Amino acid sequence: MHFFSVILAALPLVVYGVPQRAPTTSRTVGPAPTTSNTVRPTPTPSSTIVVTPTASNSTIAPTSTAAPEPPVFEVVFRNLTAAINAPGFLTFTLVDTVADCESFCNSVEGCVFLNAFNDVNGKNTTLLTCSVYDTCHNATEATNVGGQTEPDGSVNFIRNSTAECKA
């Protein structure tokens, strides 16, 4: 491959070098054989690849240690028999614990407040209803005490209602 390219590079010199009368190419006839000797060292760029490993460890190490600070939830109230009824409601889910509700809030864009409560509504469950809001509220806005008649004829009520606001 390299040998072939050397031949191609030297080929014009040979072709134009034969007629010495040619004015434009006559100057290249002399140094032509000397340049062919310097072609060999050029196709060895493998030594320059050694440079790349030096940049690998210095860039990854600082970024992996920068762990995001988890938001802090401050308890607004605990164990009320009423749920929040106020603006800023985003969505809700069912969870096992208040900690699960905190994780849910962190997964919802704009959530800064949670209200986790046990809605006793005829279904046999200890799951907590986890309602999340984009605005923090307080106990004066916990006015939902249930009172809805369920399909089984029972009337629901709220217990163990916890509220937390992101600091």
Ligand SMILES: *[C@@H]1O[C@H](CO)[C@@H](O)[C@H](O)[C@H]1NC(C)=O
């Ligand atoms: C990166 O690796 C080189 C060679 O292993 C080492 O000398 C250097 O201290 C390392 N730099 C960092 C920031 O770890």
Ligand SMILES: *[C@@H]1O[C@H](CO)[C@@H](O)[C@H](O)[C@H]1NC(C)=O
């Ligand atoms: C939670 O509230 C209920 C109803 O008011 C009460 O019976 C219970 O003792 C309270 N639990 C705690 C841990 O305060």
Ligand SMILES: *[C@@H]1O[C@H](CO)[C@@H](O)[C@H](O)[C@H]1NC(C)=O
């Ligand atoms: C409610 O569920 C628990 C366990 O899942 C069970 O032991 C209990 O008997 C159930 N109570 C009713 C009223 O269905």
Ligand SMILES: *[C@@H]1O[C@H](CO)[C@@H](O)[C@H](O)[C@H]1NC(C)=O
């Ligand atoms: C509770 O929230 C209401 C409505 O935002 C506000 O008017 C009231 O001052 C708050 N109470 C406390 C104790 O922060």
Ligand SMILES: *[C@@H]1O[C@H](CO)[C@@H](O)[C@H](O)[C@H]1NC(C)=O
């Ligand atoms: C009330 O919630 C707390 C956690 O906030 C939990 O430990 C407790 O078992 C719950 N009580 C009832 C009766 O659901």
